[in-house]
Amino acid sequence: MGEFDLIRRFFQRPASAGVDVGVGDDCAVLVPTPGARWLVSSDMLVEGRHFLSTVAPERLGHKALAVNLSDLAACGATPRGFTLALALPRVDEAWLAGFSRGLLALADAHGVPLVGGDTTQGPLNICIAVFGEAPAGQALLRSGARAGDEIWVSGRLGDARLALEVFRGTVVLDGAGFETVRAAMECPTPRLALGQVLRGIASAAIDVSDGLLGDLGHILAASRVGARLDLDALPRSAVLAAQPAAVQQECLLAGGDDYELVFTAPPGARLPDVGVALTRIGRIEAEPGLRVVDAAGAPVEHGLRSFDHFAS
Template identity: 85%
Template sequence: MGEFELIRRFFLRPPAAGVELGVGDDCAVLAPTPGARWLVSSDMLVEGRHFLSTVDPGRLGHKALAVNLSDLAACGATPRGFTLAMALPRVDEAWLAGFSAGLWALADASGCPLIGGDTTQGPLNLCITVFGEAPAGQALLRRGARPGDEVWVSGRLGDARLALEAFRGTVALEGRGFEAVRVAMECPTPRLALGQALRGIATAAIDVSDGLLGDLGHILAASGVGARVDVDALPRSAVLAAQPVELQRTCVLAGGDDYELVFTAPPGARLPDVGVALTRVGVIEVEPGLRVVDARGERVDHGLRSFDHFKP
């Protein structure tokens, strides 16, 4: 099977609404919504770095798009389309069928059509660029947090890191517990509805991809403020809560791969109900820096940092 037959069989569909021209030409043609602004983000997934070679291809297709949609969610954007660039070591029709099925399922559920891309031969590497829209002046950004704002987190943190530790052999998990955290790592849910509902409410937002410490730190740096976060308030699953306290704190503070939203909002703000739990975990302060405390308000010296591709 050649490159163009591969595209035709697994990645070609008729243009979706709002797409004047999609896959099959040198460029896609999108029709922008009057009064809206484009929001664009790219993420790359590399085998051995971002995912294991044993991952189910359907879950990989889902995650490849989900991590990009999570960026749109963090900005309160509505998805409009995405491009897919992929390097494949060989043409494996069964793998491609599974991968494309997982990709299409999330694309359809999110209203985000594939509009173009590229394929080549090489080590397995997936790069997706997403395009979204938000009303002019309403996109959620990292800057905007103010002293006195509350810090909130969606869903639960730490399960993806716990799954990674299980794969590494440092933690013993079995049965339903292992499968639950494995799904969290391999099949995250982008919080698109929440992000859109937070427009006009949240003062700043970001998705938790590299770990809460670092990602919330980006909000603090962009906003010129500090924060105090209660590590014991950070939401976690029963599986993670059964682990030693130090491991729990590592997972929820510096685990990454959660793809939940952390956002700030004024005290008393009426937060939206979109079917995902929201937990108040801290407060924005004038003093720069991120201070981690426990439920008693005592400082926690953790020595943790978020993931960075180029730091040992």
């Protein structure tokens, strides 16, 4: 099977609303919404670095798009299209069928069309660029947090990292527990609906991809503020809550791969109900730095840091 046959069979789709020209030409032609601004993000997934070789291709297709849509969610954007650049060691039709099925199922669920990309031979590498829109001046950024704002997070944290520790052999879980955390690791949910309704409410936002400490730290740096984070308030599954305290701390604070939204909002802000739990986990302070405390307000020493591609 040649490159263009591969594209036509697994990734060619009819043009959709907002797309004048999609897959099959030198460039996609998208139709902007009057008064909106484009938001663009790109993420690369490399085998052995971002995902295990044992992951099911359907789940890998889902995650490859989900992690990119999560960036749009963090900015309050509505997705409008995406491109896929895919390096494959060889043409494996069964793998491609599963990968494209997972990828396009998530795309259809959020009404975001595949509009172009590239394929080549090489080590397995997936690079997706997403294009979204938000009304002018309404995109959520990292730089708007102010002293006194409350810090909130969606969903729960730490399960993806716990699954990784099972794969590494440092944690043992029963079958049901492992499947729960493995699903969190391999099939994250991009919080697009939440991000869109937070426009005009949240003062700053980011998605948790590399770990809560580091990602919240990006908000603090961009906003030039500090924060107090309540370790005991961090939402976690029953599976993670059954682990030793040190394992819980590492998964919650430095785990990453959660793709939940962390955002700040003024006290008393009326938060929307979009079917996902929201938990208040701390407060923005004027004093620089990120201080982790327990329920009694006592400092928690941890020595943890978030994932860094070149330092880890």
